[in-house]
Amino acid sequence: MNDLYPTSLRLLGHRVLLVGAGPVSERRLKALLDAGARVTVVAPDAVEGIRRLHAAGLLDWHPRPYRATDLKDTWFVHTATGDPAVDSAVASDAEKARLWCVNASNHRTSTVFTPAVARIDEVVVAVNTDGDPRRAGRIRTAIRVAAQTGLLPWRRFRPRAPQEQGTTPAGRVALVGGGPGESGLITVRGRQLLAEADVVVADRLGPRALLEELGPDVRVIEVGKAPGAHTATQDQINDLLVGQARAGNLVVRLKGGDPFVFGRGGEEAEHCRGHGLAVEVVPGVTSALSVPAAAGIPVTHRGVAAGFTVATGHDELADLPARSDHTLVLLMGVRRLAESVATLGRRGLGPDTPVAIIESGWTVDQRVTIGTLATITDQAAARRVANPAVIVIGDVVNLSTYTPDTVAVPAPAASLAV
Template identity: 45%
Template sequence: MAEHPAYPVGLRLAGRRIVVLGGGQVAQRRLPALIAAGADIHLVSPEATPSVEAMADAGEITWHRRPYAEGDLAAAWYALIATSDTEANNRASAEAEAHRVWCVRSDDADAATAWTPATGTSEGVTVAVLTTDARDRDPRHTAAVRDAVVEGLRDGTLVAPHHRTRTPGVALVGGGPGDPDLITVRGRRLLAEADVVIADRLGPRDLLAELPPHVEVIDAAKIPYGRFMAQEAINNALIEHAKQGKSVVRLKGGDPYVFGRGMEELQALAEAGIACTVVPGISSSISVPGAAGIPVTHRGVAHEFTVVSGHVAPDDERSLVDWPALARLTGTLVVLMGVDKIGRIAETLVAHGRSPDTPVALVQEGTTAAQRRVDATLATVAETVVAQQVKPPAVIVIGEVVGVGPHEAA
């Protein structure tokens, strides 16, 4: 038998009796997949790990609290033998052979009639890797191959085109704060599968260079769709391309719903009858301060943080922000899109009670190679922005957390 490779096959175990001998770490790792397969699982073991016991308590498996006994495998379709008792394992293996039950042994792969492959899943596809040479089994190598394939499928670096017709639609993808490595796995995969990408200026631009040549990339800041308001033009572009049967990704900076007008686009698509998927992204409001060494909350310093748009000044009648209330808070205030209004914002906060000595940090081009941090206080931030030539995009952090560094860690 050792001269022949294993024959790979997918077992459909839903509703079929499966016997697992041993309730230790091996069972703990293997049981979730068997449960997901819908198997009727019977665990035979005097003891079990807390996680395995929890599965039994939840009714996911049936636990027989005793050692293996002759006859346990008689009605099984599949068996996993994973006890620390070699003699019991041998007897159970012999019973499995007698009843033609495919049997995996954790202690002796050569004595088993089945092997468990290294498996992983990505969007409905299961990747299973087995060693072809039975005499040179290397579990670490097969696991590494599995990981490489699954990771490539998930992050879009390994593209497997769909050959069946896909349902056209739009994905609103939050690209994160700018570093291409900070987009979500799902977002990157959808980007790799897109026919059309409509991208924001603040999205992870480096990812666009990785797209195949056939993908149409549209700059959302320069959409040639007539004399519309910018957002209306973007909405029209999304609808037009989706109606052509294309897979469209709207690549946005940060998160689609954090000052990203994502809901406006979703509403326009829904009105047009276009299916839409929303993929959350890492918001710059927390990720950019973090990249600059600033925690937006810290024990004993700040128990809350507030994110506010600064694109409208406090004294502007269009402002929806209760600035006096924000001035009374003791936690962290994160201001997005507020570089050119920070002087008036600081004046308003001080006028309503916030100390002029409150620390302020401005993080420009956060998480990118051009990132820089400029520190000030509410009293000096207006002149500092001018002197240091701070330009958008920049995230502004106001509060005592600005002064918290590694030396402050508890």
């Protein structure tokens, strides 16, 4: 393989001769036609797929044996008749005419190898091995999976199109939901975009470990918000996204959870699109569902709860369902926990209704506190419960493996730390 010089052919508008019209030729045809080649097939007979392409006017087919004169005006030759003698004769004629020729019958004498190809977005990866196409195919597939899952450095270093005099090509913005914080819970598309990003505008609750995998030339801008301490206002974040994208960058706005679930992603998308920028939205695993799951709590469960409501601790709870068989999930609700508990009690939710608070779900600092509507406020104060935390109220809390047997008893002892 040391005598190979890997390269790529631009065949747009050029004539390609395909000798043989069996399954191998049919597989090669798609790539040749996609490349814009003018394909001529020479073979006494042809498989149905090639016949259909000929009938549709996408290629020329001469139903006869090969002739040396078929090489006239040809740029590239591929022979796959299944007859080694015929393939060798075509390859020999092509060699004399100084034409590159793939000899499918004998890879050792072929002057051209057809690689296993992966096309991911605008990137083409070609894999050659020493006459082992299945090995090449498996390596190609592994590369495609690695690229699609963000494990390869997929970032651009040249602009997408030549710059006009005095202008910079517009970039784009991707609003990526990073999930609850565990790196493995981000979506495949989200991780792929991180691998392509020029600039990452990051929240404090996203998958922070993934930022450490970025190249040193990727700019990370911290805009994390904490109760009472905002690194940047929402207006500043909106303007930052627009400014960085207008500089020609792929800007990834990495947010915790899902950008459209209390994440203000809609505002950011609207602002960017209003300034003429392309915006891609990548959903994430919302903490409203994933953090309860980290404590073994399903928000719905047959025979226990058939529905759930998600709200923030800042919402007015007066109009929400107040039944223990309807799960209530509160986000960002620690500061007003006492007020929320009192409101739900006035609405008729019983004092023995199970309540769980999951702090820092899916991280090494995860802690679960379980009690009842009557006890949870004192428990949270005693344990100094703090955000980020998700509060779950309803009978589904009893399904958690962390729930003590006495959870239904309104007593401070009914708490558990994990």
